[in-house]
Amino acid sequence: MRSAPAGIAVTLVVHEHKRLGRGIDLAMLAEDLRASDVGLQFLTGELQGSHDPGGVVFTVLAALSGMEREYIRDRTLEGHESARKRGKGIGGASVTDDDMLGMALHLRDQELSLREIAARLVITKGAKKGQHPSPPTVMRMLREHDERVAATKPAAVLEAAESR
Template sequence: MAAAGAEPAGHVRIGYARATTVRQPLATQLDALRAAGVTRVFAEKISTRATTRPELDKAVALARELRSAGVAVTLVVHEHKRLGRGLDLAALAEQLRAAGIGLQFLTGELRGGHDPAGVVFTVLSGTEREYIRDRTLEGHESARSRGKTIGGAAVTDDAMLSMALHLREQNLSLRDIAARLVIAKGKKKGRRPSAATVLRMLRQRDGDAAPASTTG
């Protein structure tokens, strides 16, 4: 484990490429990654709707391992849509930000190097409908925490939070945590929460657990 505040011991760029169908070629993405100087590439053909992406998980796991060893790491992708869309991309960017991993897109509207925190903002701004929907759910959950019920809209509970915290301690991604949780009540009973819901639930818990500041 690298010492706190130590200078990064080098810089590694890890590539990721994804096609949504078996027939869609990966050659363009792979060529672009190689031209950008990326030598370690993880690639897969899998739908955007898939709840798990094994090669992406491997890329992030390697990035975390290298980062914990004190190496500066950037995840390089041909275009941001290869990582996902909307709040799924925002959730992944949040994981990278928390781990201190950089992000670079070679083409598209987000082309260039990024602090993942900025990607979260951009993605949410560009998917207004999805963002508003989740903010509405957030309001419902906040009301529930104050003892109010909003038409059964709440999908999280204490048991789900406890399990999510347990899974987070095992360094699982938000997508993997969501895939292991089940909504226990309401109109969505029996379904899986979204990665965005898990992210919001954990953020709210972390905020509630933070010690209150005191003044002399």
């Protein structure tokens, strides 16, 4: 960062402190601003107003932002784990069903691309009813089907061999 020409005051104006960054990144930015003699002003939020980027407020802000980030991350991971334990998928409501899977398998056998398969499928329930699933959704649905088939195949082969 370059210093301002002599006699000119430079201020970095930011909508809210959360827009600057978190943790170490924010602390390094504060040091760069202080070294360049650039002021800091927040337009909204708890810290609305002008601040010295090298001051205590900025140091505390960096620490709190880092802690907030870790807290959000931990709570998100806990929520994902809780959903898995309850047998729930992560993300929104499922848009796929057995009929859609059957059609997708049929279209895959015809060697259509994921994009082509998705364009021919239609969601039949929920808020996205009437829309097409995304290619990643089709890929995930087919992959999960293939994994289920692969998981049951060895047991079926063993049972057939034992019955002979």
